[in-house]
Amino acid sequence: MKSKKVNWGHVIVFIILILCMIVTLLPFVWMILTSLKTQAESICIPLKIFPEKPLFSNYAAVFTKIPFAKMYLNTAVTATVIVVVQLILCSMAAYAFGRIKFPGRNIIFGTLLAVLMVPSSFFILPQYLMIQKMGLLNTIPALFIPGLFSAFGTFLMRQFFMALPNELEDAARIDGCNHFMIFSRIMFPLVKPGLVALAILTLRSAWNDLMWPMIVNTSPEKMTLSAGLSYLQGQYATDYPVMIAGAVLAVLPLLILFALFQKQFIEGIALQGIKG
Template identity: 50%
Template sequence: MARKINRHSNVLPHLFLSLGALIMIGPFLWEVLTAFKTFGESIQVPPVMIPAHFNLDNFREVFQSLPFTSLFINTVLMTAARTTGQVFFCSLAGYAFARLNFPGRNFIFMLFLAVMMVPGQMFLIPQYQLMQSWGLLNTIPALFLPGMFSAFGTFLMRQFFMQLPKELEEAARLDGANTWQIYWKIMLPLAAPGMLALGLLVAIWSWNDLLWPLVVNTDPEKMPLSAGLANLKGEHLTDYPVLMAGSLMASAPLIIAFLLFQKQLIQGIATTGGKG
């Protein structure tokens, strides 16, 4: 009897979660279907859900309208540089805040947290002026240099390092290891789940970043996919099937990466929230 009650009590939450999943996946399904429609079907009223014929010309049109290969390579370089930089620098800073005792540690960490409360748009002008003074406008380094450091990444890695037992450090110091050796050879390998979670979050954010690339680069050959696809939106008329086809190709690598590493991503984020 108790099993039946528990079974029925789980029906409503599952129905609610299923409805939420359908609402979340709805825009993506619409994007996929629109990518195979003709232009007439995409603007037809009432809307056409499933195209009469799956049209592949939209994907060819993307390559004719944009330097898609160059945009893709720029996006990969930007994402890889940002991800590598944040994983390295944020793990260093996170370890220092979690394990090292130095004057003003808590105050400096509070400043890091304060940066997280400031909207990212506030940094656009100072970052643009830095890139301009360094002569890096319309270059690939301008895409990733400001994104190689992160207060959020530092906070995330600090929380993860605080989960690790202090006995490991004490044993390493008794064996004669210095601070760098403890960090590099002992603590960093144990922090691999946290670094993987941070890397995936940074990769997703970098791959989808639109505002900064539009501000710092105006040359189509130096833009990432997000900024390049924005050029497909016309002033008076937008070919939505072509735009959706380009967006689908641009989002495919992220979808594949999430499907492959979703377990590690969830575990890494869950582990970082245990101790403050």
């Protein structure tokens, strides 16, 4: 029997992918190990990789030092509202830009894309003044109102709508459907991969937002997780295992959601790249 020839190109690629996986997972493994250490073990020199005795009480301490459960609820509410409203508004705007011909469509869409060229920090002061005029400072609505619409989300969904065949619309018009019926009953269900990809990207951004909650809110009970974890950092000393335990609990929902919907997410990003 002839021995199979080894494809060294595939072997090299496989080794590189394994190294990349290790480099990617190493920070998460280090976070979990640090969250189980004592304060002395977390700052000792030389570094101590494994704790002598896993200290699970660090996770319970997070809920006693800050209103962590309330922050979890605030983050879940804020992220859910932003994701749901963005999916609705961005998909409707994307359908209009991609499938409906009206005067000035390209100019308006180009102006919308120009927003992506401006750093997000430029919008902080105008958004703060708007929230202040509305009397919503230090409230939960102040956390999600500026994120209810996304120029990137509109652009992403427009690419999916433009890739759908025109025959679908023609057949729907023959059956007497208007634009809203075509969008809601035919087009919207067909762009599910794009919706999942946009939902995960939007959820990650809303869940990890740090600067905006610290600007508009001052009460710990009105903070989100990313901003609330900063309260665990002391002025002179910081209990790093407790703070890292809070970070592990904060990132856990995103990891679970990505594990459940990674197929749709990757499919959506891949299709967007092909259709773009």
